[in-house]
Amino acid sequence: MAQLDGAEVAKHSTSDDCWVIVHGKAYDVTEFLPEHPGGMKIILKYAGKDATEEFEPIHPPDTLDKYLDKSKHLGSVDMKTVEKEEKEESPEEKERLQRVQQVPQLDQCYNLMDFEAVARRIMKKTAWGYYSSAADDEITLRENHAAYHRIWFRPRILVDVEKVDFSTTMLGTKVDIPFYVTATALGKLGHPEGEVVLTRAAKKHNVVQMIPTLASCSFDEIMDAAEGDQVQWMQLYVNKDREITRKIVQHAEKRGCKALFITVDAPQLGRREKDMRSKFDDQGTNVQNGQQTDNSQGAARAISSFIDPGLSWKDIPWFKSITKMPIILKGVQRVEDVILAVEAGVQGVVLSNHGGRQLDFARSAVEVLAETMPRLRELGYQDKIEVFVDGGVRRATDIIKALCLGAKGVGIGRPFLYAMSAYGEAGVDRAMQLLRDEMEMNMRLIGCTSVDQLNPSLLDVSSLAHHGTGTPRDYLTKWAYDPLVNPPQRSSKL
Incomplete structure (x- = not known):
């Protein structure tokens, strides 16, 4: 079977005609949309696109083989033809990645x-x-x-x-x-x-x-x-x-x-x-058939x-x-x-x-x-x-x-x-x-x-x-006590 082209997959990007790519293969998930336990919105976000990054942490790799009818398995996709989305890192994510670089030494973890x-x-x-x-x-x-x-x-x-x-x-x-x-x-x-x-x-x-x-x-x-x-x-x-x-x-x-x-x-x-x-997120209310979905x-x-x-x-x-x-x-x-x-x-x-x-x-x-x-x-x-x-x-x-x-x-x-x-x-x-x-x-x-x-x-x-209610707090001891602390971040390598 010939590989599908990314441009062809991209045409199928609506709730009435929805394809997604997972691990280099295309799937028609149109009929599955209303049944998806996580709601339609998350799938439609990746309609016509590569959804692998979102799919991977949540689903075992054999999920689609087990639960999606084989007629909806459309074949492999030439990933070189799939348009890569440029994701701009938020300031919050940039800060997180910097903290990853400064993670404490493993042997500083004592408990x-x-x-x-x-x-x-x-x-x-x-x-x-x-x-x-x-x-x-x-x-x-x-x-x-x-x-x-x-x-x-x-x-x-x-x-x-x-x-x-x-x-x-x-x-x-x-x-x-x-x-x-x-x-x-x-x-x-x-x-x-x-x-x-x-x-x-x-x-x-x-x-x-x-x-x-x-x-x-x-x-x-x-x-x-x-x-x-x-x-x-x-x-x-x-x-x-x-x-x-x-x-x-x-x-x-x-x-x-x-x-x-x-x-x-x-x-x-x-x-x-x-x-x-x-x-x-602030992408607006998700409405299906006039009904708000949670x-x-x-x-x-x-x-x-x-x-x-x-x-x-x-x-x-x-x-x-x-x-x-x-x-x-x-x-x-x-x-x-x-x-x-x-x-x-x-x-x-x-x-x-x-x-x-x-x-x-x-x-x-x-x-x-x-x-x-x-x-x-x-x-x-x-x-x-x-x-x-x-x-x-x-x-x-x-x-x-x-x-x-x-x-x-x-x-x-x-x-x-x-x-x-x-x-x-x-x-x-x-x-x-x-x-x-x-x-x-x-x-x-x-x-x-x-x-x-x-x-x-x-x-x-x-x-x-007693559920902790029977002992009055000793504030003198509380403020004099030098509390235990968790391991500190390392200084920035930048």
Whole structure:
């Protein structure tokens, strides 16, 4: 088949006749325009043009092959004939690129919050808005982290802690440290290689990676990036079309995924105003057929369009019938539902509020954990299910607190995205190494040499449920205290 000419593609640039170029191939997306989850406007902006740069971070490379009818695949385009758009950099973008050149040395990052501080300064506004945003007033986002600060240690002394081993098992997989890389969407917003960067770092530190349904890389790309016997889990948003869901699950099992994490806290995606505001532009109201359409939620709206709000406990037997993988419910937020999960015969739960991105004022996972494990022990259920937590974990002390309360492991998401966005694979490697070093130090300081020694007697959780309201602020101490700071920018090389 002869290559298409760029001038020919450019003729098809209206809502009634819309072609776009992606990765050197032309596609007729006219009929798809009204169905596009992100709205018509973003496609029409690239009608008759090369949309690869916009398409790449948001969609896995096999998206068009999977979801656009083959009759709409028009063939390859001679890219030499495609008119290149001259993009003038805004003053804001020029400043950002200068900050990228001044990024601190990697070894100046001493903790996970440092990576977030660097990423905030150098990421594109829209990417930062998507990664960092949470629901409504972002109370739950902050509480997820703050809750760990209300748990105090009761360390043992005079214990021989020369040799410390913090390896453990999660769903039958031995890992070197009790955390896993939890599923986070759209990795290429932060780094051109996307989620495979996390795959490689997870291998190096022998931790498990959970593959997101909404990754920027294709599922198979992420699986192919794994080495040897590296273990990966799959996170699933359940599609309204159960046949699609069945194919996704069974393909994951065939490829060697070792567990299925079904997200149960997202019948609709939360309203993330920081993300919405970062996507705002002044191109005018988007009107279709006389009706104003809301495309302001961008990626979130696109994601939520296919998630099934009808998912219920009645679906669990069906999932058990289509796969032999362990089934874990991700996003459980109350003790009663953990008990129902045990009785439904699933193998695990993740106590999680979606990183504060769904229901604002949902309680922190660690607070729910502190209520859950005593109740499971009362019922004799503690060995019938594995309990994980995610949200707000930034230090190895957080990991240790969760394990003392009875969690098998913790999921960490955003910090690794920030490390990847700021420094690529080297950043994620350092972030994981920092956690490993903190883990060794704090296991020694608490007086434990292995994970199986961690137990509730090592904690004081009496302040956990107070939500920070019980202690008056000491302003003298506040103003006298010399606060910790994040790494500084380097001076300009110009």
